[in-house]
Amino acid sequence: MEPYPLTFEPILREKVWGGRTLERFGKQLPPDVSIGESWELADLPSTVPNGKSVIANGHLAGTTLNAQFPLLIKFLDACDNLSVQVHPSEAYATEHQDAHLKSEAWIILDTTPEGLIYVGLKEGTTEDVLRASIESNTVPELLNAIHVKKGECYYLPSGTCHALGAGVLVAEVQTPSDTTFRVWDWGRSGREMHVDQAMECISFDAPKLHFEQPTPLQSGKFLTTHFVDTPFFSIERIESTDNSELTLVVDTTPVVLMVVEGHAKIKHEVPVDAPTGTTILLPAGITNATMEMPKGTAILRFDLPDEKLLA
Numbered sequence: 001m002e003p004y005p006l007t008f009e010p011i012l013r014e015k016v017w018g019g020r021t022l023e024r025f026g027k028q029l030p031p032d033v034s035i036g037e038s039w040e041l042a043d044l045p046s047t048v049p050n051g052k053s054v055i056a057n058g059h060l061a062g063t064t065l066n067a068q069f070p071l072l073i074k075f076l077d078a079c080d081n082l083s084v085q086v087h088p089s090e091a092y093a094t095e096h097q098d099a100h101l102k103s104e105a106w107i108i109l110d111t112t113p114e115g116l117i118y119v120g121l122k123e124g125t126t127e128d129v130l131r132a133s134i135e136s137n138t139v140p141e142l143l144n145a146i147h148v149k150k151g152e153c154y155y156l157p158s159g160t161c162h163a164l165g166a167g168v169l170v171a172e173v174q175t176p177s178d179t180t181f182r183v184w185d186w187g188r189s190g191r192e193m194h195v196d197q198a199m200e201c202i203s204f205d206a207p208k209l210h211f212e213q214p215t216p217l218q219s220g221k222f223l224t225t226h227f228v229d230t231p232f233f234s235i236e237r238i239e240s241t242d243n244s245e246l247t248l249v250v251d252t253t254p255v256v257l258m259v260v261e262g263h264a265k266i267k268h269e270v271p272v273d274a275p276t277g278t279t280i281l282l283p284a285g286i287t288n289a290t291m292e293m294p295k296g297t298a299i300l301r302f303d304l305p306d307e308k309l310l311a
Contacts, residue, residue: 001059003283004270005248008053008065011039016188019079021110021169025277027075037076040279041256043069048178058270071233071302073256073279074172076106082164083182083191084118084139089159089201101158103232104174107300108152109260112167117154118143119162120209127199130183134195139184144208152213153227153235159201160209171258173302175232222246234303240293248282248289253304255282262297266290 010027015036020029022038029035043065044051053065076082087102106117118140121130125142133139143161148154148168156162161183164170181194181201216225216237221244227235238246239261248255248266257280266272268289272280282289293299 002269003286004058005266005268005272005286005289006058006060006065006281006283007056007272007274007278008041008281009056011042011050011053013037013039016191017078017080017082017166019077021077021079022075022277025075026275027277034079035077036079037074039072039074040258041065041069041071041073041281042176043067044072044176044178051178057272069254069281070176070304071256072174072176072178073258073302074174075109075277076164076170076172078164078166078168078170080166081186083186083188084143084161084163084184085180085182086161086198086201087158087177087181088179089203092197092201093158099179100177101175102177102179103156103158103230104172105153105155105228105230105233105235106164106170106172107227107235107237107260108148108150108154108168108170110150110169111148115148115168116145116165117148117162117168118145118165119154119156119160120144120206121161121202121204123208126204127202130199130202130204131195134184137184137187146211151225151237152211154211155228155230156209159203159206161198161202171260171300173233173235173256220244231305233305236301236303237298238301239298240295242295244293244295246291246293248286248291250282250284250286250289252284254284255304256280256302257282257291258300258302260298260300262294264294264297264299265292267292
């Protein structure tokens with residue numbers, strides 16, 4: 001069978017810091033539940049409960065993605081602060097077979113005027129200082145706080161101490177890992193902390209991360225912003241500045257598209273109606289696919305480096 005554009009059933013995750021904002025992105029949320037995450041494309045190991053996406057369209061509908069896909073793509077709705085956390089460093093992951101790298105990027109889709117993210121520890125912070133601040137509930141004083149705006153992108157390598165702040169809605173792309181070590185949880189109780197593991201992963205001498213937001217470039221009817229190239233993925237945002245049609249070119253590695261504004265449609269033998277909130281996987285080798293993008297429609301495109309794609 002010829003490959004075709006794949007869509008998936010969202011995997012909704014209840015979170016103490018979540019809310020109802022993802023209804024704006026077409027998610028059918030259960031009543032009276034705070035949903036913090038919608039896993040749009042997931043292919044995690046079987047040890048992670050409900051960690052594999054189910055295909056929603058075409059002749060493969062109802063089957064589980066099982067391709068060792070090397071990215072996990074989500075929406076995150078932070079109606080409250082996420083825990084201050086860190087994901088395994090490369091050294092930690094090498095020494096612990098059950099821990100995996102989790103390098104990630106946040107694309108800001110919406111935020112309150114006060115929206116913050118917290119990225120990295122301030123210069124001079126030592127393990128002893130951080131442990132003392134955990135005990136005294138003063139951890140935010142040690143974190144670099146960044147005011148964020150819609151349309152920005154932030155890449156956080158694994159091993160970076162960080163937190164997503166209240167009022168910020170993001171699209172997240174990450175390496176396929178669900179390993180998180182919580183350092184501090186804003187006074188909330190009842191959730192497990194992993195302070196000792198976190199201390200092994202944090203590089204206290206790491207230089208401060210600097211983020212430069214790229215300038216969008218106009219080409220024909222499209223405004224393209226190339227955000228980042230990492231060892232695991234690259235990201236760009238494509239916005240139509242007039243009613244237009246985008247040819248979908250997929251060579252040797254799959255491409256993921258996420259509609260973040262407007263309402264697109266993919267023309268193909270297996271067509272896809274793609275309102276805001278739709279995530280599409282374009283398999284390698286797909287042909288004769290185009291995306292209709294009315295003026296103002298915007299998509300995120302996630303590409304894979306060849307060497308990172310598993311056979």
